[in-house]
Amino acid sequence: MNQNERICHEKTPQGIQAALDALVMRKPALSSLVYSFGPVLVAKAELTARLSENEVKETDLPEFDWVRFSKGVQLFAITGLMDFHKEFKQAAQMILPPIAAAFPGIRSDIESIKNNIADNNLDAGECVQAVMANSTRIIKALAARANTTPDILRFALAQISGPFKEIQARAFAPLVEEHKWLHGHCPMCGSFPVAAGLIGEEGDRWLQCSVCAHEWRFNRHICPRCENNDQTLLECFSDQDSPVNDGEQVNVCKLCNTYLLTIDLRRHIDPVNMDVAVMGMNGLDLQAREKGYSPQAETLWHLMER
Numbered sequence: 053m054n055q056n057e058r059i060c061h062e063k064t065p066q067g068i069q070a071a072l073d074a075l076v077m078r079k080p081a082l083s084s085l086v087y088s089f090g091p092v093l094v095a096k097a098e099l100t101a102r103l104s105e106n107e108v109k110e111t112d113l114p115e116f117d118w119v120r121f122s123k124g125v126q127l128f129a130i131t132g133l134m135d136f137h138k139e140f141k142q143a144a145q146m147i148l149p150p151i152a153a154a155f156p157g158i159r160s161d162i163e164s165i166k167n168n169i170a171d172n173n174l175d176a177g178e179c180v181q182a183v184m185a186n187s188t189r190i191i192k193a194l195a196a197r198a199n200t201t202p203d204i205l206r207f208a209l210a211q212i213s214g215p216f217k218e219i220q221a222r223a224f225a226p227l228v229e230e231h232k233w234l235h236g237h238c239p240m241c242g243s244f245p246v247a248a249g250l251i252g253e254e255g256d257r258w259l260q261c262s263v264c265a266h267e268w269r270f271n272r273h274i275c276p277r278c279e280n281n282d283q284t285l286l287e288c289f290s291d292q293d294s295p296v297n298d299g300e301q302v303n304v305c306k307l308c309n310t311y312l313l314t315i316d317l318r319r320h321i322d323p324v325n326m327d328v329a330v331m332g333m334n335g336l337d338l339q340a341r342e343k344g345y346s347p348q349a350e351t352l353w354h355l356m357e358r
């Protein structure tokens with residue numbers, strides 16, 4: 053595939069830090085958001101930079117599974133998640149400190165989870181098992197052991213496992229290339245998109261997954277969330293306060309009442325980090341929510357406001 057037909061990403065920790073610094077210069081009103089959540093983005097990028105796609109076992113799927121895939125069953129539901137228990141402890145020590153700092157309301161819980169993982173009171177194998185099986189029973193038992201609630205532990209485990217899903221999605225990306233995926237949820241992990249990018253001469257729309265960062269092309273005139281294609285129910289607006297050159301807009305669907313932030317990447321020459329771009333669109337995000345729409349996928353800072 054031609055490089056110009058995909059989003060040109062900035063995914064290095066240094067590049068993300070530079071993008072965050074540039075965002076603070078460009079929109080000083082967003083500095084507290086950037087200072088709170090920027091370190092989480094950088095820590096995740098540092099972790100993915102350390103992990104290797106070669107660790108992911110190669111998978112050869114029978115035709116039957118590709119039929120299920122074409123019907124909308126995401127790949128990870130077919131293959132299962134990679135077992136990341138060997139790297140789990142180190143990942144927790146990298147990811148949880150910036151999470152604790154970003155969420156003062158649950159800081160002591162997150163620190164307790166981090167310490168329990170560090171001294172093996174929360175066993176890496178059991179934690180990974182809880183994530184892989186999405187088991188409420190194991191999560192409840194582990195949460196009690198770490199003196200926290202199942203919801204907070206589930207959140208912490210989701211944050212730690214995100215970069216592993218991203219690596220698995222990168223390793224599996226060539227696998228899905230030749231298979232059609234016409235759905236609005238992620239072909240890898242099944243989550244909804246955090247943002248969309250428009251690229252190429254025709255302005256093709258690529259969606260970026262909110263969990264594993266995989267990207268897939270999706271019809272511009274269909275709502276990813278509910279797959280509604282009634283154009284009278286789909287609208288798009290941009291931020292009056294933002295320069296038109298930013299190419300930032302938000303698409304809303306009046307059927308499922310959701311919105312999706314969209315960035316016209318044809319206006320950008322340099323590689324873009326979509327997570328930082330989403331952070332920079334906070335004004336539009338607020339406007340969409342004030343109009344009564346919900347995000348197709350929640351960002352970390354949405355959770356903060358609960």
Ligand SMILES: [Zn+2]
Nearest residue numbers: 238241261264
């Ligand atoms: Zn995904």
Ligand SMILES: [Zn+2]
Nearest residue numbers: 275278305308
């Ligand atoms: Zn919809």
